[in-house]
Amino acid sequence: MKKIKKILLVLVIIIVLVGIGLCAYIFHLKPKYEGEVQLKNLQKETTVYFDDFGVPHIYADSEKDAMTALGYVHAQERLWQMELLRRIAPGRLSEIFGSVALKNDMFFSGIGVEEASAKAIAKLDKNSPSYQLTMAYLDGINQYLDEGVTPIEFTLVGVKKEKFTIKDVYNIFGYMSFSFAMAQKTDPLLTDLRSKYGAAYVKELGIEGEFNTTKIRNSKENLEEYSEISKSVASLLDKSPIPPFVGSNSWVVGPNRTKNGKVIFANDPHIGFSQPATWYEAHLVTPDHELYGCYLAGTPFPLLAHNRNYAYGLTMFENDDIDFYQETNKADDANQYQTPTGFATYESRKKTIKIKDTSDVVLTVKSSRHGPIMSDLLANLKSKKPIAMSWIYTQQPIQILDAVYGLSHAKSKDDFRKAVQLVAAPGLNVMYGDAKGNVAWWATGTLYKHNKGVNSFFILDGASGKDDITEYLDFTKNPSAENPKWGYVYSANNQPEAIDGYLYPGYYLPEDRAKRISGLMNAKSDWDKEAISKMIFDNTSSVATGVVQNLIANLDKNKISAEEKEVLNVLKSWKGTTNLEDVAPTIYNKWIYLYLKNTFEDEMGKEAFTIFLGTHLGKQIIARQIVNENSVWWDNVKTKNVKETRSEIVSKSFHDAVSQLTAQLGNTIGDWNWGKVHTVEHEHPLGKVAALRKLFNVGPFAAPGSNEVINNQFFGFNDEGKYYVKGGPSTRRVVDFSDIENSWSIIPTGQSGNPFSEHYNDQAEMFNAGKFRKMKLNKEEIIKTSTKLLLKPKK
Numbered sequence: 001m002k003k004i005k006k007i008l009l010v011l012v013i014i015i016v017l018v019g020i021g022l023c024a025y026i027f028h029l030k031p032k033y034e035g036e037v038q039l040k041n042l043q044k045e046t047t048v049y050f051d052d053f054g055v056p057h058i059y060a061d062s063e064k065d066a067m068t069a070l071g072y073v074h075a076q077e078r079l080w081q082m083e084l085l086r087r088i089a090p091g092r093l094s095e096i097f098g099s100v101a102l103k104n105d106m107f108f109s110g111i112g113v114e115e116a117s118a119k120a121i122a123k124l125d126k127n128s129p130s131y132q133l134t135m136a137y138l139d140g141i142n143q144y145l146d147e148g149v150t151p152i153e154f155t156l157v158g159v160k161k162e163k164f165t166i167k168d169v170y171n172i173f174g175y176m177s178f179s180f181a182m183a184q185k186t187d188p189l190l191t192d193l194r195s196k197y198g199a200a201y202v203k204e205l206g207i208e209g210e211f212n213t214t215k216i217r218n219s220k221e222n223l224e225e226y227s228e229i230s231k232s233v234a235s236l237l238d239k240s241p242i243p244p245f246v247g248s249n250s251w252v253v254g255p256n257r258t259k260n261g262k263v264i265f266a267n268d269p270h271i272g273f274s275q276p277a278t279w280y281e282a283h284l285v286t287p288d289h290e291l292y293g294c295y296l297a298g299t300p301f302p303l304l305a306h307n308r309n310y311a312y313g314l315t316m317f318e319n320d321d322i323d324f325y326q327e328t329n330k331a332d333d334a335n336q337y338q339t340p341t342g343f344a345t346y347e348s349r350k351k352t353i354k355i356k357d358t359s360d361v362v363l364t365v366k367s368s369r370h371g372p373i374m375s376d377l378l379a380n381l382k383s384k385k386p387i388a389m390s391w392i393y394t395q396q397p398i399q400i401l402d403a404v405y406g407l408s409h410a411k412s413k414d415d416f417r418k419a420v421q422l423v424a425a426p427g428l429n430v431m432y433g434d435a436k437g438n439v440a441w442w443a444t445g446t447l448y449k450h451n452k453g454v455n456s457f458f459i460l461d462g463a464s465g466k467d468d469i470t471e472y473l474d475f476t477k478n479p480s481a482e483n484p485k486w487g488y489v490y491s492a493n494n495q496p497e498a499i500d501g502y503l504y505p506g507y508y509l510p511e512d513r514a515k516r517i518s519g520l521m522n523a524k525s526d527w528d529k530e531a532i533s534k535m536i537f538d539n540t541s542s543v544a545t546g547v548v549q550n551l552i553a554n555l556d557k558n559k560i561s562a563e564e565k566e567v568l569n570v571l572k573s574w575k576g577t578t579n580l581e582d583v584a585p586t587i588y589n590k591w592i593y594l595y596l597k598n599t600f601e602d603e604m605g606k607e608a609f610t611i612f613l614g615t616h617l618g619k620q621i622i623a624r625q626i627v628n629e630n631s632v633w634w635d636n637v638k639t640k641n642v643k644e645t646r647s648e649i650v651s652k653s654f655h656d657a658v659s660q661l662t663a664q665l666g667n668t669i670g671d672w673n674w675g676k677v678h679t680v681e682h683e684h685p686l687g688k689v690a691a692l693r694k695l696f697n698v699g700p701f702a703a704p705g706s707n708e709v710i711n712n713q714f715f716g717f718n719d720e721g722k723y724y725v726k727g728g729p730s731t732r733r734v735v736d737f738s739d740i741e742n743s744w745s746i747i748p749t750g751q752s753g754n755p756f757s758e759h760y761n762d763q764a765e766m767f768n769a770g771k772f773r774k775m776k777l778n779k780e781e782i783i784k785t786s787t788k789l790l791l792k793p794k795k
Contacts, residue, residue: 029149029151029152029754029756030149030754030756030757031054031076031077031149031752031754031757032076032789033050033054033787033789034050034787034788034789035789035790036789036790036791036792037072037789037790037791037792038791038792038793038794038795039068039069039072039140039143039791039792039793039794040139040143040793040794041068041136041139042065042068042069042791042792042793042794043061043062043064043065043793044060044061044062044065044793045790045791045792045793046058046059046060046061046065046066046068046069046790046791047059047060047788047789047790047791048069048073048788048789048790048791049782049783049786049787049788049789050786050787050788050789051776051782051785051786052785052786053750053751053759053762053763053773054077054750054751054752054757054758054759054762055281055282055283055751055775055776056069056070056073056282056283057282057283057285057776057779057782057786058070058073058282058283058284058285059285059286059779060284060285060286061286061287062286063129063133063284063286063288063289064132064133064136065136065286066284066285066286066289067133067134067136067137067140067284067300068136068137068139068140068143069140069791070137070140070282070284070295070300071136071137071138071139071140071141071142071143071144071300072140072141072143072144072148072791073140073282073789074137074140074141074280074282074295074297075140075141075144075145075148076144076148076149076754077276077280077751077752077753077754077757077759078276078280078297078752078753079141079144079145079148079151079154079753080151080153080154080276080753081276081297081298081753082141082164082168082297082298083096083154083159084685085172085175085296085297085298086164086168086171086172086298088104088108088171088175089108089113089114089117089171089172089174089175089178090108090109090113090114090171091104091105091106091107091108091109091110091114091351091353092105092353092354093105094353094354094355094356094361095354095355095356096157096158096159096356097157097356098355098356098357098358099355099356099358102353102355102361103378105353106353106361106363106377106378107377107378108175108178109351109353109363109365110351110363110365110372110376110377111178111371111372111377111389111391111394112367112371112372112391112394113171113174113175113178113393113394114167114171114174115349115394116170116174116393116394116398117167117170117171117174117398118167119398120170120397120398120399120400120401121166121167121170123397124166124401128402129405129409130301130401130402130405130406131166131401133300133301133405134166134169134300134301134401135166137300138164138165138166138168138169138300141164141298142163142164145161145163145164151753151754152754152755152756153685153686156686156692157686158356164298168298169298169299169300169401170398170400170401172296172297172298172299173299173398173400174393176296176426177393177425177426178391178393178426247269247270247315247316247318247492247493247712247714248267248268248269248270248314248315248316248429248491248492248493249266249267249268249270249315249490249491249492249513249517249536249710249712249729250265250266250267250268250269250313250314250315250429250431250441250490250491251266251431251488251489251490251491251517251521252264252265252266252311252431252432252433252439252440252441252488252489252490253265253266253433253439253487253488253521253527253532254437254439254483254487254488255437256487256525257487257488257521257524257525257526257527258526258527258528258738259526259527259528260528260736260738260739261738262435262437262736262737262738263311263433263434263435263437263438263439263737264433264527264528264529264532264734264735264736264737264738265306265311265313265431265433265733265734265735265736265737266532266535266536266732266733266734266735267304267313267314267315267431267731267732267733268536268729268730268731268732268733269304269313269314269315269316269729269730269731270712270714270727270728270729270730271727271730272726272727273680273682273683273725273726273727273728273748274682274683274684274685275682275683275684275687275696275697275698275749275753276297276684276749276750276752276753277682277730277731277747277748277749277750278296278730278731278747279294279295279296279304279730279731279747280294280295280296280297280751281293281294281295281745281747281751281775282295282302283775283776283777283782285779289409290307290308290777291305291306291307291408292305292306292307292775292777293305293306293408294731294733299404300404301401301404301405301407301408302404302408303404303407304731304733305407305408306733306735306740306743306775307777308435308740308777309434309435310410310413310416310432310433310434310435311432311433311434311735311737312407312416312430312431312432312433313430313431313733314428314429314430314431315428315429315431315491315492315493316426316427316428316429316493317426317427317428317429317443317444317445317493318427318493318616319427319443319445319447319504319505320456320457320504320505321391321392321393321425321426321427321445321446322389322390322391322392323370323389323390323456323460323469324374324387324388324389324390324459324460325368325370325371325387325388325390325459325460325461325462325467326385326386326387326388326459326460326461326462327368327370327373327385327386327387327388327462327463328462328463329386330343335348337368337386337462337463338462338463339369339463339465340463340464340465344368344369346366346367346368346373347366347367347368348364348365348366348367349364349365349367350362350363350364350365351363351364351365363376363377364376365377366386367388368386368388368462370388370389370390370462371388371389371390371391371394371395372388372389373386373387373388374386374387374388374389375387387459388462390469391425392424392425392445392446392448393424393425393426396424396425396446397424398424399422399423399424400422400423402419402422403419403420403422403423404419405419406418406419406422407419407420407430413432413434413438413440413482416432417440417442420442420444421444421475423444423445424445424446425445425446426444426445427443427444427445427447428443428444428445429441429442429443429444429491430442430443430444431489431491433735433737434737435737435740438482438483439482439483439484439487439488439489440480440481440482440483440489441480441481441489441490441491442478442479442480443478443479443480443496444478445478446472446473447472447473447477447478447504448469448470448471448472448473449469449470449471449473449502450467450468450469450470451466451467451470454466454467455505456505457505477499477500477502478499479496479497479499479504486522487525488521490514490517490518490521492513492514492517493513493514494510494511494513494514510543510616510619510620510622510623510708511543512541512542512543512544512623512708512709513708513709513710513712515542515543516538516540516541516542516709516710517535517710519542520535520538528736529734529736529739529742529743529744532734532736533732533734533744533770533772534770535710536710536711536729536732536734537710537711537732537770538709538710538711539577539578539579539704539705539706539709539710539711540575540576540577540578540709540710541576541578541706541708541709542576543576543623543708544574544576544585544588545574545575545576546623547588547592547622547623547626548571548572548574548584548588550626550627551591551595551626551650551654552568552571552572554626554646554647554650554651555568555647555650555651555654556647556648556651559651559655563658563662563667563669564654564655564658566669567587567658567669570583570584570587570669571584571587571588574588578674578678578704578705578706578709578711579674579704580673580674580675580702580703580704581673581674581675582673582674583669583670583672583673583674585674585678585706586661586665586672586673586674586676586677587657587658587661587672589706589717589723590657590660590661590721591653591654591657592622592717593717593718594652594653594654594656594657594660595625595626595649595650595653596613596618596621596622596625596717597609597653597717598636598649598652598653599625599631599633599634599649600612600633602636602637602638603633603637610716613716613717614716619707619708626646626650628646629646631646634646634648634649636649660721661721664721665677674704674706675702675703675704676702677721677722677723678702678703678704678705678706678713678715678723678725679699679700679701679702679703679722679723679724679725680699680700680701680703680713680724680725680728680768681697681698681699681700681701681724681725682697682698682699682748682749682761682764683697684696684697684755695755696755698749698750698760698761698764699764701764701765701768703725703768704768704770705728711728711729711770712728712729713725713727713728714726714727714728728748729748730747730748731745731746731747731748732744732745732746732767732772733745733775734772735775740777741776741777741778741781742774743774743775743777744772744773744774744775745772745773745774745775746763746766746767746771746772746773747763747767748763748764748767749761749763749764749767750762750763750764751763
């Protein structure tokens with residue numbers, strides 16, 4: 001008995017010691033929010049106050065010192081995120097994740113971001129403030145890399161630390177630019193549908209801008225061959241450890257429409273949800289400069305920001321800046337291809353992809369005059385026809401560093417506009433408001449034209465030259481509005497009005513959010529911060545109720561059961577809201593999915609239909625298809641000697657929807673709440689491992705909102721009937737120039753990417769409930785509510 005007791009005692013001691021060691025290790029991993037740290041290359045003491053949500057407020061005697069401090073504290077919270085982001089564009093994820101990331105690396109290493117970055121960097125003025133401050137920021141990151149705590153992800157995955165360079169900054173911006181685009185998902189799919197079924201089928205999808213009825217107002221005075229590209233690129237982006245940029249809302253209200261006579265600025269960029277969250281907030285103060293900004297990991301200047309003088313943010317323009325060209329090889333020599341002036345030799349380069357725990361892969365990338373050949377980069381693309389990708393970002397001068405520096409250091413609206421002009425790609429709607437009462441938006445990007453009749457939504461002919469770009473437009477032709485007479489500017493990724501009679505082609509989103517925003521704005525002229533904050537969390541669709549009416553009108557009323565009548569009564573009384581307790585959106589989305597599936601899947605096939613649902617055209621079609629009684633799509637091509645009608649498709653979809661919802665959620669219709677099926681979980685790359693999910697992921701939560709309402713919590717349709725939110729507002733900001741020190745913000749999870757930090761998820765429930773926290777500018781208030789970290793020059 002004594003022996004057993006001794007053994008038990010030893011076991012208890014071991015467990016206690018392991019527990020103490022684990023606690024000590026966790027404590028060691030936590031970010032340092034107070035005390036002192038010595039940094040090299042710091043000229044004078046710099047103070048960092050971390051407020052009650054972990055936002056650093058950096059007070060320095062020079063901007064260079066402030067940027068060094070920013071790099072250090074940013075790395076302390078987001079080093080893992082920085083590491084992932086810098087690896088995507090050059091194709092270096094396989095080095096840490098193994099062959100599971102090889103397809104991703106093959107594609108991104110081949111599309112030319114890294115080479116374009118190198119060209120841009122070679123032309124930089126190393127004496128410019130944008131370069132000098134970037135290097136100071138990178139110095140701060142690298143000092144943390146050398147001397148700070150190693151993130152737990154580095155230990156679990158086995159990441160070898162490497163210094164960050166300015167090339168990493170450019171590669172991060174390059175990935176961001178590609179993830180904005182939609183052509184890579186859409187053009188190959190449309191080309192195959194046209195080849196297989198004819199022009200009538202694709203015309204009904206609104207490829208000529210027919211669906212974009214709510215436009216942003218300007219103020220100036222073979223199926224498997226091509227669609228495999230769409231499937232492959234969509235899959236790469238969906239499985240990427242860093243989510244793509246998707247949409248966004250923004251509106252800026254002029255003084256004549258606000259209660260206090262000052263500009264109010266609102267912005268919520270829509271990005272795929274992840275953990276850590278996309279943005280890192282920081283407030284920098286020096287004798288000559290102050291800015292409160294939202295920063296991408298590994299980049300020195302914020303894309304969203306404000307100070308006491310002006311505010312800016314962005315939405316995605318959704319313009320078409322990627323074209324695909326089918327090249328024609330020489331009959332007896334696959335290394336040569338046809339051009340308008342004869343045959344040319346493909347350029348060729350080799351890329352080595354290192355893979356964890358196995359041998360390297362050497363990738364040979366061929367490029368035509370239009371761009372890299374996709375069959376070299378996408379493992380599943382077996383087409384014998386070489387398809388080249390032409391992308392403005394890698395073809396035009398990349399001045400992104402000077403652009404974002406200029407946005408964050410503008411002294412006037414004119415200064416700001418000059419910085420906007422430097423962005424060739426991606427296409428953005430850059431939103432602006434200032435303390436002087438100015439409101440404005442400008443579409444960025446080098447816009448261009450083809451010959452009349454060329455539709456860039458399809459794969460183009462690369463051989464003849466007839467489908468090549470014929471003209472690059474001057475920035476003065478970009479859509480914009482400055483201080484319009486109607487008193488506000490807004491953007492919701494919808495189509496801008498025509499310039500000189502030319503409607504710029506793009507992959508614009510449905511009018512739902514645009515219609516709701518403009519409707520609310522036009523109905524009121526006494527806006528204040530509180531009203532704007534309610535609007536930015538608005539969960540109502542101004543389009544869905546009309547869709548419901550059209551669906552119901554096309555039902556066969558003679559075949560409706562008593563239960564189905566009860567379901568219809570719920571829909572008939574629906575106001576378009578998508579709150580947690582609502583039942584109607586659960587019914588509506590199931591019916592919509594089945595109506596689309598029964599309409600389009602027979603022609604497209606299962607995989608292509610899923611891709612189609614993920615395109616903007618797939619979203620545009622929801623409200624439009626139902627009003628087209630004579631659409632060629634109603635007929636199910638798989639049923640011989642039968643031609644289905646709109647009523648038959650709509651009725652079948654409704655009956656199936658009620659049946660499936662009953663099986664999924666029970667017989668009591670009142671229990672079919674939206675919150676039961678619409679949920680969000682912010683997923684960390686390592687949270688995919690079941691044992692690590694609770695440590696790294698945040699959520700799940702029942703989520704209000706839906707696709708294409710202002711609170712755009714977007715999801716993909718599926719047979720399961722559960723709508724897992726893929727993304728939404730990456731931040732919600734309300735900047736009120738009548739009370740600038742009390743402007744509001746919120747991010748989806750928290751400031752820190754360290755799972756052991758108190759700020760890892762401390763904003764998640766607030767975000768989900770539509771609440772805000774203050775973006776503090778008042779130094780006295782900051783000091784009272786903060787911990788203090790003193791950064792001292794290293795002797």
